[in-house]
Amino acid sequence: MEIYLIRHTTPDVAKGICYGQTDLDVTETFAGEVQSILPHLPPGIVAVYSSPLQRCKKLAEALFPQHQVQLHDDLMELNCGTWEMQEWNAIPKTEMQPWLDDFVNVTVPEGESYTQMHSRVINRFEQIAQQARPAVIVAHGGVLRSILAHITDTPLKESFDVFSCHYGCVVKLFLKDGKYEHEMLYNVSLAGKEWHRPTNQ
Numbered sequence: 001m002e003i004y005l006i007r008h009t010t011p012d013v014a015k016g017i018c019y020g021q022t023d024l025d026v027t028e029t030f031a032g033e034v035q036s037i038l039p040h041l042p043p044g045i046v047a048v049y050s051s052p053l054q055r056c057k058k059l060a061e062a063l064f065p066q067h068q069v070q071l072h073d074d075l076m077e078l079n080c081g082t083w084e085m086q087e088w089n090a091i092p093k094t095e096m097q098p099w100l101d102d103f104v105n106v107t108v109p110e111g112e113s114y115t116q117m118h119s120r121v122i123n124r125f126e127q128i129a130q131q132a133r134p135a136v137i138v139a140h141g142g143v144l145r146s147i148l149a150h151i152t153d154t155p156l157k158e159s160f161d162v163f164s165c166h167y168g169c170v171v172k173l174f175l176k177d178g179k180y181e182h183e184m185l186y187n188v189s190l191a192g193k194e195w196h197r198p199t200n201q
Helices: 029-041 054-063 093-101 114-130 139-153 158-163
Strands: 003-006 047-050 135-139 170-176 179-186
Touching: 003 139, 003 158, 029 054, 029 179, 047 054, 047 139, 054 135, 114 135, 114 139, 114 170, 135 139, 139 158, 139 170, 139 179
Parallel strands: 003 135, 047 135
Antiparallel strands: 003 170, 170 179
């Protein structure tokens, strides 16, 4: 039984902006990005799950128009609280530093920590995996890294360095000897380097 993880396409937001659960639209490159993803998807998908944010929902519906997309709030990106849509460089250093020192456990003001996000994501992933049917999860970079860290026993602190997940990437998960392994099928950076912290960090 295979599960495919797909990250949303390029969001319509300027570089250097902190965004998590802000409901960003996609860019004008969306149609082309969809066409780049399609060859890496297999026939026989039974269920499609997605974050409800439109950058994921639109992709899920474009890739699988014949399916009813099942939307789940717990597949949303990290809640960035009061930092949402602020420039990373504009967030006060005194407010940012504790999170930079321990982004896994420190909660974003009025938001959540990576550990809290990881908990809800893995709870949903395990429910999907228990269905034992070919499925797709369309979600966000933090969500994909949470799942990959979970199946590989990678510490969350290392997940951003270990797992490169560009916009539109496709990762296949498959069972081998009772444990999930993963294979990156498509992972091309069209938007250049992302930067989810102040540029002086």
